[in-house]
Amino acid sequence: MRPSSDWAYRLLHFGLLRGASFLVPTEQREEWRREWRGELWHVRQVCAPIGCDSRQGTREVTAFCLGAFQDALCLRRADRRPRLPFAAMEGTARQTILILAATLAASYAIALLLPGVRAERSLWARGVNPNLVLIEEAAATDAARPSIAPEQFRSWQGRRQKFFDGFAFYRVTRESVEAELPPGATSDKATWGVARASSNLFALLGLPVRFTEPAGVNDEGLPALILSEAVWKREFGADPQVAGLVLRLGAGTARVAGVAPDGSLALPGNVDAWLLEPNPAAEAGGAGYVIARLTPAGKAEMWAPSFRIASNTPDDAEDDLLGVSLEQWGPGPGALYGFALLLALLALPAITTVSLGESSLNPRKTSWSGRLHRWSFLVAKIALLLPIVYFVSLDLAYGFTTLGRENAAYVQLVFTFATSLFGLRWVLKDQRQRCPVCVRRVAHPAHVGQASRTFLDWNGTEMMCMGGHTLLHVPSLPTSWFSSQRWLYLDTSWNFLFAGSTRHVP
Amino acid sequence: MAREPKLAETKLSHTAAMILQALDAGFVYGFSIMEMTGLPSGTVYPAMRRLERDELIRSHWEKQAIADAEQRPPRKYYKLTAAGKATLQASRRRYPLLERLIPTEEARTV
Numbered sequence: 001m002r003p004s005s006d007w008a009y010r011l012l013h014f015g016l017l018r019g020a021s022f023l024v025p026t027e028q029r030e031e032w033r034r035e036w037r038g039e040l041w042h043v044r045q046v047c048a049p050i051g052c053d054s055r056q057g058t059r060e061v062t063a064f065c066l067g068a069f070q071d072a073l074c075l076r077r078a079d080r081r082p083r084l085p086f087a088a089m090e091g092t093a094r095q096t097i098l099i100l101a102a103t104l105a106a107s108y109a110i111a112l113l114l115p116g117v118r119a120e121r122s123l124w125a126r127g128v129n130p131n132l133v134l135i136e137e138a139a140a141t142d143a144a145r146p147s148i149a150p151e152q153f154r155s156w157q158g159r160r161q162k163f164f165d166g167f168a169f170y171r172v173t174r175e176s177v178e179a180e181l182p183p184g185a186t187s188d189k190a191t192w193g194v195a196r197a198s199s200n201l202f203a204l205l206g207l208p209v210r211f212t213e214p215a216g217v218n219d220e221g222l223p224a225l226i227l228s229e230a231v232w233k234r235e236f237g238a239d240p241q242v243a244g245l246v247l248r249l250g251a252g253t254a255r256v257a258g259v260a261p262d263g264s265l266a267l268p269g270n271v272d273a274w275l276l277e278p279n280p281a282a283e284a285g286g287a288g289y290v291i292a293r294l295t296p297a298g299k300a301e302m303w304a305p306s307f308r309i310a311s312n313t314p315d316d317a318e319d320d321l322l323g324v325s326l327e328q329w330g331p332g333p334g335a336l337y338g339f340a341l342l343l344a345l346l347a348l349p350a351i352t353t354v355s356l357g358e359s360s361l362n363p364r365k366t367s368w369s370g371r372l373h374r375w376s377f378l379v380a381k382i383a384l385l386l387p388i389v390y391f392v393s394l395d396l397a398y399g400f401t402t403l404g405r406e407n408a409a410y411v412q413l414v415f416t417f418a419t420s421l422f423g424l425r426w427v428l429k430d431q432r433q434r435c436p437v438c439v440r441r442v443a444h445p446a447h448v449g450q451a452s453r454t455f456l457d458w459n460g461t462e463m464m465c466m467g468g469h470t471l472l473h474v475p476s477l478p479t480s481w482f483s484s485q486r487w488l489y490l491d492t493s494w495n496f497l498f499a500g501s502t503r504h505v506p
Numbered sequence: 507m508a509r510e511p512k513l514a515e516t517k518l519s520h521t522a523a524m525i526l527q528a529l530d531a532g533f534v535y536g537f538s539i540m541e542m543t544g545l546p547s548g549t550v551y552p553a554m555r556r557l558e559r560d561e562l563i564r565s566h567w568e569k570q571a572i573a574d575a576e577q578r579p580p581r582k583y584y585k586l587t588a589a590g591k592a593t594l595q596a597s598r599r600r601y602p603l604l605e606r607l608i609p610t611e612e613a614r615t616v
Contacts, residue, residue: 034580035581035582038580038582039536039547039581041579042578043537045578046537063546064540067550068548070547070552071551074551074552075555078556
């Protein structure tokens with residue numbers, strides 16, 4: 001064999017062993033390589049010594065190296081620890097925690113995906129200025145319909161105000177919108193709900209506008225258009241460079257100035273974009289909405305969620321108005337959840353005993369670590385259950401925008417109360433039926449004894465820990481001598497029943 | 507948890523019995539067992555892993571100094587455990603030709 005081909009074969013053999021070694025579990029790999037390298041040296045000495053041109057010998061060495069793959073696979077198979085199948089987890093604390101954690105993750109993911117929930121959370125996270133009010137005609141039957149005439153708004157603006165220090169007006173019209181493109185190019189037309197609003201509206205609301213252009217860029221004098229987040233995502237694919245785009249709105253043009261954050265559309269009127277104008281109420285036209293900010297004197301005077309405002313019309317006739325605090329949409333989802341949870345905690349003793357049934361536990365049979373494990377499990381269950389209730393209630397209440405905000409709040413309140421109440425009941429009941437030794441749920445309930453007519457005979461249900469540690473007696477009729485459940489610790493004489501289980505009797 | 511050592515009555519495959527017999531005959535590393543039994547490396551080494559797992563054989567590394575003195579890499583040696591010897595005895599009854607195929611050192615010297 002020529003020296004060059006000899007080295008090529010050596011490289012091949014080395015490569016084969018190296019490749020096979022990657023199949024070996026990491027902790028055994030180094031020793032495995034050492035053994036096979038040592039053996040290969042001896043095999044080469046016997047089959048293909050240096051300087052001996054033997055194709056047969058080289059083939060034998062190659063065959064030897066190929067056998068390394070079978071050896072490596074054998075070690076890999078042997079290393080596979082028996083995985084705990086889901087059936088073997090039946091009733092264990094781990095299974096319960098996994099199910100609760102998966103439910104929590106799913107409910108949180110749904111809450112993140114539903115736009116209604118996102119908008120609600122964002123709105124309440126930002127908070128609403130408590131001094132902001134929506135002014136409407138007291139006689140208006142539907143608060144969602146505009147009721148303030150532009151002339152009336154103009155007359156307020158012109159007067160000196162004691163209780164208000166800022167007004168903004170907006171009127172929603174349906175307008176066709178298309179992008180302004182170079183001559184010859186075509187674009188799709190869409191119809192949006194455009195609110196022609198006072199230029200101070202966003203400042204008054206305290207809503208930050210995102211993706212704005214740097215100051216001084218818009219020197220064409222075009223009115224600014226603020227897109228709603230929904231339209232920005234739907235029509236512009238959430239393009240962060242949308243600011244500066246010139247759009248044709250009906251007969252005029254406007255320049256996109258930014259994107260309003262989610263939640264700003266909680267104001268009445270289905271608005272897709274806000275066209276900011278110096279004086280939108282200058283032109284006569286349909287009624288609009290008025291947002292006003294109370295002065296401290298006004299807040300002291302008008303602190304209720306809604307209050308009557310006496311005013312005069314432009315022709316000095318008396319006008320009865322209603323001021324509705326923008327805060328009056330009620331407490332946020334967090335506060336509602338907290339209130340419903342408190343109610344559920346108060347009602348809990350009425351539907352179940354709050355005892356954990358641990359009075360019969362033998363402290364000598366349950367170790368300190370066992371007790372800690374048991375209590376940790378209880379705390380973990382509650383800690384997972386409460387956010388599940390919160391997120392599922394948000395999903396149900398705010399996921400469906402057709403419900404309306406007030407109805408959504410009721411749905412959230414009722415759902416949170418019911419699920420917290422029955423969820424906590426389940427937590428306690430489940431805890432009472434957990435083996436004190438292995439925290440596994442007892443199973444195979446068996447009715448024992450005869451139903452007593454005299455209330456003197458004992459009868460109840462017995463359940464067995466599948467790990468073979470304990471037996472749980474639960475009386476059907478609590479008596480003076482047997483009023484609550486009791487645990488019986490099984491001794492080694494029960495072993496024959498649990499052959500094959502990993503039983504450990506403390 | 508430690509695996510229970512196999513009992514002497516355990517029925518080994520013919521391959522495993524040959525490897526035990528080879529070890530008992532003084533062929534104490536993988537390649538020498540391959541040479542003695544004629545089995546390929548892909549059979550011998552995995553079989554030895556299983557025998558070691560079942561505590562029928564035990565392995566140890568040769569001292570580095572010995573290997574250095576002979577200018578070669580150190581080898582991993584294998585030897586029978588007590589359980590392995592008992593199992594081999596049982597296997598010899600099951601495979602009577604085993605001792606003739608691979609005679610032990612004592613038999614070879616007689």
